[in-house]
Amino acid sequence: MKRIVTSTLLVAAVAAIPTVAFSLTDAEKAAAAASWSTHCVRCHTLDGSGSSTLGQKLKLKDYTKAEAQASFTDEEALKAIKEGVTNSAGKKVMSPYAEKLSDQESKDLVAFIRTLKK
Numbered sequence: 537m538k539r540i541v542t543s544t545l546l547v548a549a550v551a552a553i554p555t556v557a558f559s560l561t562d563a564e565k566a567a568a569a570a571s572w573s574t575h576c577v578r579c580h581t582l583d584g585s586g587s588s589t590l591g592q593k594l595k596l597k598d599y600t601k602a603e604a605q606a607s608f609t610d611e612e613a614l615k616a617i618k619e620g621v622t623n624s625a626g627k628k629v630m631s632p633y634a635e636k637l638s639d640q641e642s643k644d645l646v647a648f649i650r651t652l653k654k
């Protein structure tokens with residue numbers, strides 16, 4: 537009987553875990569924050585709101601907002617970081633980072649972006 541209760545609790549616990557593809561330890565979060573500062577803040581700003589003059593010109597999404605966070609999957613964000621972003625007019629608006637950042641660093645940045653939501 538005890539075994540049945542334990543396994544039922546385990547199933548419930550696993551089901552309660554949200555489907556987040558990438559996650560961060562404290563050390564990884566610090567490293568990702570440093571990488572964000574080095575490579576991304578110029579456009580996306582420190583808080584991820586993209587509220588600078590350049591950010592507004594680029595029409596950046598505001599990552600502090602839930603709607604912006606919901607508008608892309610982790611996979612789409614990873615692809616954007618690795619391959620860069622081209623706008624609807626065919627202009628490259630964000631450079632690819634596949635050669636500057638490792639796969640893990642890019643994944644950690646995706647997880648970091650998720651922490652910017654207020």
Ligand code: HEC
Nearest residue numbers: 575576579594595596597608612613616617621629630645
């Ligand atoms: C030259 C300015 C610039 C820099 C630097 C930059 N980005 Fe971007 N980024 C953009 C623009 C422009 C877009 C497209 C508009 C948008 O999605 O907000 C974009 C889009 C994205 C997206 C896609 C979001 C979606 O909706 O699919 C992600 C994720 C992203 N950037 C992350 C980063 C990360 C991480 C870095 C640093 C490694 C970075 N960006 C550096 C300008 C920049």
